Amino acid sequence: MRKRLRFFIDSLIILFLLLFFSSCGLEDFYFLYPVEMDDITPISESRATVRIDQRNQSVPNFLNYVIFYRIYVSDSLQISIEPEIFNLINPALHDNHNNLSPFIGSTTFGNTNLDNVFRNIRFNYLELENNQIANVLSSSVFNETLIFDFSHGIRPTMTVNGIPYTLIRSTGGGTFNPLPDDELLYRYFVNSAELRRRENINDNINADVSDLTRSNSLVNENNILYTYVALYIAAVGLNPISYTNFYSTPALIHVFLLPDL
Numbered sequence: 327m328r329k330r331l332r333f334f335i336d337s338l339i340i341l342f343l344l345l346f347f348s349s350c351g352l353e354d355f356y357f358l359y360p361v362e363m364d365d366i367t368p369i370s371e372s373r374a375t376v377r378i379d380q381r382n383q384s385v386p387n388f389l390n391y392v393i394f395y396r397i398y399v400s401d402s403l404q405i406s407i408e409p410e411i412f413n414l415i416n417p418a419l420h421d422n423h424n425n426l427s428p429f430i431g432s433t434t435f436g437n438t439n440l441d442n443v444f445r446n447i448r449f450n451y452l453e454l455e456n457n458q459i460a461n462v463l464s465s466s467v468f469n470e471t472l473i474f475d476f477s478h479g480i481r482p483t484m485t486v487n488g489i490p491y492t493l494i495r496s497t498g499g500g501t502f503n504p505l506p507d508d509e510l511l512y513r514y515f516v517n518s519a520e521l522r523r524r525e526n527i528n529d530n531i532n533a534d535v536s537d538l539t540r541s542n543s544l545v546n547e548n549n550i551l552y553t554y555v556a557l558y559i560a561a562v563g564l565n566p567i568s569y570t571n572f573y574s575t576p577a578l579i580h581v582f583l584l585p586d587l
Contacts, residue, residue, distance in 0.1 A: 358385055358561040358574035363431065366579055371405050372477035374580040376559060380468040382574075387563040391463035393452040394444045394558045394576070396422065397495075397515075397535045397584070399522045401549040407581045415554055418536040419581065422447045426558065429575050440560055440573035450496035450534045452557065453513075454484070462486055474557070476582040480516040495534055502533040517553045517584040553584045 365377035382388045398416040413420035425447055429438070453459060463472075466487070473485040474493075483490040494513040495504050504513060505520040520526060524547055527537045535553075538545050561574040 356387065356563060356565055356572045358382055358388060358563050358572065360431070360561065360574040361391075361559050361577040363577055366577060368407070368580045370477075371407055371583040372475065372585070374474045374582070376472040376474070376579055378467045378470055378472065382561050383465065383468050385563065387566055388465065389562050389564055389571075390460045390465075391467065391559055392562050392573075393459065393463075393579070394449040394560070395452045395496075395534070395555055396447070396449045397521070397532075397553055397555045399527075399535060399538045399550050400552045400554060401538060401545065403552055404583070407554075407583070409578075412581070415581070416536060416538050417540060418538075419554070419556060422449075422536075422556070423578070426576060426578075430577060432575050438573075440576060441571065444558070444576075448533070448536070449558075450498060453494050453496055455492040455494045455513075457491055462491060474579060474582070476515065476555075476585055479585060480511060480514050480587065482515045482582070482585065498533055502530055504532050504534065511587070515555055515582075515584050516587055518587045521553055522550050554581050555584060556581045 359379075359381040361376060361378065365379065366374065367376075368374045378391070398419045400415045402414045404411055404415055407415075409423055412423055426443070429440070429443065451459070454462060462484075463486070470487055474482070475485065475490075476482040481492045483492055485491070493515055495515065497504065497513075505523075505526050506512065506518050511518060521532060521535065524537060526532045527535045538550055557579040558576040559579055560576040562571050563573075564570075565572050
């Protein structure tokens with residue numbers, strides 16, 4: 327009963343917004359419901375679940391959900407991972423999350439280009455091995471729970487409708503070539519020396535990785551032994567007038583500790 331009432335109220339809100347902005351002549355205003363932080367459950371440093379409700383089912387031009395990611399090298403092993411300790415993992419993680427926090431749960435987000443927001447802090451789109459994430463995270467995930475698991479060897483997964491999909495890193499549309507590049511490890515989310523190595527963290531190789539720097543202290547590269555990945559999820563739709571994407575506000579899924587090689 328409570329879910330039905332919530333769905334009815336959400337439908338009325340969408341109808342009101344569409345009528346209001348149409349009457350104002352702002353025909354290019356579009357709205358998508360975000361994933362609620364209350365529907366995200368971090369289980370450990372390696373696992374989390376995300377419940378996808380059905381509110382966007384009634385939204386015209388909804389396409390799918392997307393996930394943005396960035397990897398951070400670290401000299402600190404953290405098991406209970408909360409925003410309060412992001413700076414201990416990597417100051418860049420702390421700064422990036424602070425840049426994104428104003429958008430999370432915002433009611434004044436408007437039509438800000440979320441793609442630009444994430445690209446400006448060097449995030450990339452999460453990809454899947456042998457599948458398109460846009461197809462997997464389409465309307466078929468309404469009322470389903472996504473399970474993220476980074477605890478199984480070198481192939482972390484996202485399970486949807488009981489089917490596990492292997493997560494892989496981006497190449498930025500072919501703009502960089504991530505290391506390690508051997509057949510066994512290529513583009514998997516695994517903590518390796520080649521991933522952490524400072525000379526590999528640049529725009530041409532591991533452009534999806536943030537190096538570790540700390541003010542007023544010298545970082546000993548020999549102590550950089552860990553890597554983490556931050557995942558944010560958002561809904562995306564297509565503006566039928568401009569044929570450009572529009573987004574919901576993002577939600578932080580979790581910061582996962584990558585499995586060791």
